[in-house]
Amino acid sequence: MPRLPRFVLGALLLALLAGHASADDVATDCVFCAIVAGQRDAVIVHRDELVVAFLDHAPRNPGHVLVVPVAHADDIVATPAATAERMMVVAQRIARAIRRTDLRAEGFNFILNTGAAAGQTVFHAHLHVMPRHAGDQPAGADHQRPRVGPEVLAPVAAKIRAALAQEAAETGAP
Ligand code: 5GP
Ligand code: ZN
Numbered sequence: 001m002p003r004l005p006r007f008v009l010g011a012l013l014l015a016l017l018a019g020h021a022s023a024d025d026v027a028t029d030c031v032f033c034a035i036v037a038g039q040r041d042a043v044i045v046h047r048d049e050l051v052v053a054f055l056d057h058a059p060r061n062p063g064h065v066l067v068v069p070v071a072h073a074d075d076i077v078a079t080p081a082a083t084a085e086r087m088m089v090v091a092q093r094i095a096r097a098i099r100r101t102d103l104r105a106e107g108f109n110f111i112l113n114t115g116a117a118a119g120q121t122v123f124h125a126h127l128h129v130m131p132r133h134a135g136d137q138p139a140g141a142d143h144q145r146p147r148v149g150p151e152v153l154a155p156v157a158a159k160i161r162a163a164l165a166q167e168a169a170e171t172g173a174p
Contacts, residue, residue, distance in 0.1 A: 075115065
Protein backbone atom coordinates (compact mmCIF):
# COMPACT_ATOMS: atom_id res chain seq x y z
CA MET A 1 0.00 0.00 0.00
CA PRO A 2 1.45 3.44 -0.91
CA ARG A 3 2.52 5.73 1.93
CA LEU A 4 -0.09 8.48 2.31
CA PRO A 5 0.67 11.96 3.66
CA ARG A 6 -0.54 12.48 7.23
CA PHE A 7 -3.17 15.06 6.29
CA VAL A 8 -4.72 12.60 3.81
CA LEU A 9 -4.86 9.92 6.50
CA GLY A 10 -6.38 12.45 8.93
CA ALA A 11 -9.03 13.46 6.37
CA LEU A 12 -9.85 9.79 5.71
CA LEU A 13 -10.25 9.11 9.43
CA LEU A 14 -12.53 12.14 9.86
CA ALA A 15 -14.65 11.06 6.90
CA LEU A 16 -14.99 7.58 8.40
CA LEU A 17 -15.99 8.98 11.80
CA ALA A 18 -18.50 11.39 10.24
CA GLY A 19 -20.01 8.53 8.25
CA HIS A 20 -20.34 6.48 11.42
CA ALA A 21 -21.94 9.30 13.41
CA SER A 22 -24.59 9.83 10.75
CA ALA A 23 -25.48 6.14 10.56
CA ASP A 24 -29.24 5.82 10.25
CA ASP A 25 -30.01 3.35 12.99
CA VAL A 26 -28.37 4.98 16.00
CA ALA A 27 -28.92 8.37 17.57
CA THR A 28 -27.11 8.58 20.87
CA ASP A 29 -29.07 11.57 22.19
CA CYS A 30 -32.48 10.13 21.29
CA VAL A 31 -34.81 9.21 24.18
CA PHE A 32 -36.70 6.59 22.17
CA CYS A 33 -33.42 4.94 21.03
CA ALA A 34 -32.54 4.81 24.74
CA ILE A 35 -35.88 3.11 25.49
CA VAL A 36 -35.42 0.62 22.62
CA ALA A 37 -31.92 -0.18 23.92
CA GLY A 38 -33.21 -0.65 27.48
CA GLN A 39 -31.14 2.30 28.71
CA ARG A 40 -34.18 4.35 29.70
CA ASP A 41 -37.14 3.01 31.67
CA ALA A 42 -40.38 2.45 29.82
CA VAL A 43 -43.40 0.25 30.31
CA ILE A 44 -43.26 -1.96 27.23
CA VAL A 45 -46.27 -3.81 25.83
CA HIS A 46 -44.78 -5.31 22.63
CA ARG A 47 -41.38 -5.89 21.07
CA ASP A 48 -40.32 -7.57 17.81
CA GLU A 49 -37.46 -7.20 15.33
CA LEU A 50 -38.85 -4.05 13.74
CA VAL A 51 -40.88 -2.20 16.38
CA VAL A 52 -41.26 -1.59 20.10
CA ALA A 53 -44.49 -0.37 21.72
CA PHE A 54 -44.59 1.25 25.16
CA LEU A 55 -46.92 3.40 27.21
CA ASP A 56 -46.69 7.17 26.83
CA HIS A 57 -45.47 8.62 30.13
CA ALA A 58 -47.97 11.48 29.85
CA PRO A 59 -51.02 9.58 28.60
CA ARG A 60 -53.90 11.35 26.91
CA ASN A 61 -56.08 8.55 28.34
CA PRO A 62 -55.23 5.21 30.00
CA GLY A 63 -53.73 2.87 27.39
CA HIS A 64 -52.04 5.62 25.34
CA VAL A 65 -49.29 3.67 23.52
CA LEU A 66 -46.42 4.76 21.27
CA VAL A 67 -45.28 2.34 18.55
CA VAL A 68 -41.72 3.14 17.44
CA PRO A 69 -39.18 1.64 15.02
CA VAL A 70 -36.27 -0.27 16.57
CA ALA A 71 -33.86 1.40 14.12
CA HIS A 72 -33.75 5.16 14.51
CA ALA A 73 -35.64 7.20 11.91
CA ASP A 74 -36.43 10.87 12.56
CA ASP A 75 -40.08 10.57 11.56
CA ILE A 76 -42.53 8.37 9.65
CA VAL A 77 -41.43 9.82 6.29
CA ALA A 78 -37.86 8.66 6.96
CA THR A 79 -38.99 5.20 8.17
CA PRO A 80 -38.42 2.24 5.79
CA ALA A 81 -41.70 1.03 4.28
CA ALA A 82 -41.60 -2.44 5.85
CA THR A 83 -41.12 -0.90 9.29
CA ALA A 84 -43.88 1.67 8.71
CA GLU A 85 -46.21 -1.19 7.75
CA ARG A 86 -45.27 -3.13 10.85
CA MET A 87 -45.91 -0.05 13.02
CA MET A 88 -49.46 0.13 11.68
CA VAL A 89 -50.11 -3.62 12.05
CA VAL A 90 -48.88 -3.54 15.65
CA ALA A 91 -50.94 -0.39 16.33
CA GLN A 92 -54.06 -2.18 15.02
CA ARG A 93 -53.40 -5.16 17.26
CA ILE A 94 -52.85 -2.96 20.28
CA ALA A 95 -56.12 -1.13 19.61
CA ARG A 96 -57.92 -4.48 19.27
CA ALA A 97 -56.28 -5.67 22.48
CA ILE A 98 -57.31 -2.50 24.33
CA ARG A 99 -60.90 -3.05 23.20
CA ARG A 100 -60.81 -6.43 24.92
CA THR A 101 -59.79 -4.89 28.25
CA ASP A 102 -61.81 -2.94 30.77
CA LEU A 103 -60.05 0.22 29.56
CA ARG A 104 -63.15 0.39 27.38
CA ALA A 105 -61.92 2.70 24.66
CA GLU A 106 -64.84 3.83 22.54
CA GLY A 107 -62.56 5.16 19.81
CA PHE A 108 -58.91 5.84 18.98
CA ASN A 109 -56.76 8.51 17.45
CA PHE A 110 -53.84 7.04 15.49
CA ILE A 111 -51.48 9.99 15.29
CA LEU A 112 -48.19 10.50 13.43
CA ASN A 113 -46.99 14.02 14.20
CA THR A 114 -44.35 14.65 11.55
CA GLY A 115 -42.02 17.65 11.91
CA ALA A 116 -41.89 20.36 14.56
CA ALA A 117 -44.44 22.45 12.64
CA ALA A 118 -46.92 19.57 13.02
CA GLY A 119 -46.33 19.20 16.75
CA GLN A 120 -43.65 16.48 16.76
CA THR A 121 -41.57 16.85 19.91
CA VAL A 122 -39.56 13.61 19.89
CA PHE A 123 -37.64 13.15 16.65
CA HIS A 124 -37.72 9.36 16.52
CA ALA A 125 -40.74 8.20 14.54
CA HIS A 126 -43.70 7.16 16.71
CA LEU A 127 -47.29 6.22 16.07
CA HIS A 128 -49.65 7.23 18.89
CA VAL A 129 -52.43 4.79 19.69
CA MET A 130 -54.65 7.05 21.75
CA PRO A 131 -57.82 5.62 23.30
CA ARG A 132 -60.75 8.05 23.28
CA HIS A 133 -64.04 8.19 25.13
CA ALA A 134 -67.12 10.14 24.07
CA GLY A 135 -66.95 13.61 25.56
CA ASP A 136 -63.42 13.33 26.95
CA GLN A 137 -61.37 16.49 27.32
CA PRO A 138 -59.41 18.05 24.43
CA ALA A 139 -55.91 16.61 24.16
CA GLY A 140 -53.80 19.62 25.17
CA ALA A 141 -50.10 19.94 24.48
CA ASP A 142 -47.80 17.18 25.74
CA HIS A 143 -46.16 19.45 28.29
CA GLN A 144 -49.61 20.22 29.75
CA ARG A 145 -50.45 16.57 30.40
CA PRO A 146 -49.28 15.28 33.76
CA ARG A 147 -46.63 12.58 33.74
CA VAL A 148 -47.54 9.36 35.45
CA GLY A 149 -45.19 6.81 36.96
CA PRO A 150 -44.75 3.06 36.46
CA GLU A 151 -47.09 2.36 39.40
CA VAL A 152 -49.94 3.76 37.25
CA LEU A 153 -48.69 2.48 33.89
CA ALA A 154 -47.69 -1.09 34.85
CA PRO A 155 -51.23 -2.40 35.59
CA VAL A 156 -52.50 -0.87 32.32
CA ALA A 157 -49.64 -2.51 30.40
CA ALA A 158 -50.36 -5.86 32.06
CA LYS A 159 -53.95 -5.73 30.76
CA ILE A 160 -52.81 -4.83 27.24
CA ARG A 161 -50.12 -7.55 27.18
CA ALA A 162 -52.60 -10.18 28.39
CA ALA A 163 -55.12 -9.16 25.71
CA LEU A 164 -52.38 -9.20 23.03
CA ALA A 165 -51.39 -12.71 24.08
CA GLN A 166 -55.03 -13.84 23.97
CA GLU A 167 -55.45 -12.32 20.52
CA ALA A 168 -52.22 -13.95 19.26
CA ALA A 169 -53.33 -17.34 20.63
CA GLU A 170 -56.68 -17.03 18.85
CA THR A 171 -55.39 -15.75 15.50
CA GLY A 172 -51.95 -17.39 15.45
CA ALA A 173 -50.51 -14.08 14.18
CA PRO A 174 -46.84 -13.34 14.96
P1 5GP B 1 -45.10 13.94 19.72
O1 5GP B 1 -45.69 15.26 20.07
O2 5GP B 1 -43.63 14.03 19.35
O3 5GP B 1 -45.91 13.22 18.68
O4 5GP B 1 -45.25 13.07 21.02
C1 5GP B 1 -44.21 12.60 21.80
C2 5GP B 1 -44.83 11.78 22.90
O5 5GP B 1 -43.81 11.09 23.56
C3 5GP B 1 -45.57 12.62 23.95
O6 5GP B 1 -46.92 12.15 24.05
C4 5GP B 1 -44.77 12.40 25.23
O7 5GP B 1 -45.58 12.35 26.39
C5 5GP B 1 -44.08 11.09 24.94
N1 5GP B 1 -42.76 10.95 25.57
C6 5GP B 1 -41.73 11.83 25.49
N2 5GP B 1 -40.66 11.36 26.15
C7 5GP B 1 -41.01 10.15 26.64
C8 5GP B 1 -40.31 9.19 27.43
O8 5GP B 1 -39.15 9.34 27.78
N3 5GP B 1 -41.00 8.07 27.77
C9 5GP B 1 -42.29 7.86 27.39
N4 5GP B 1 -42.85 6.71 27.80
N5 5GP B 1 -42.98 8.75 26.65
C10 5GP B 1 -42.35 9.88 26.27
ZN1 ZN C 1 -33.96 7.32 18.06
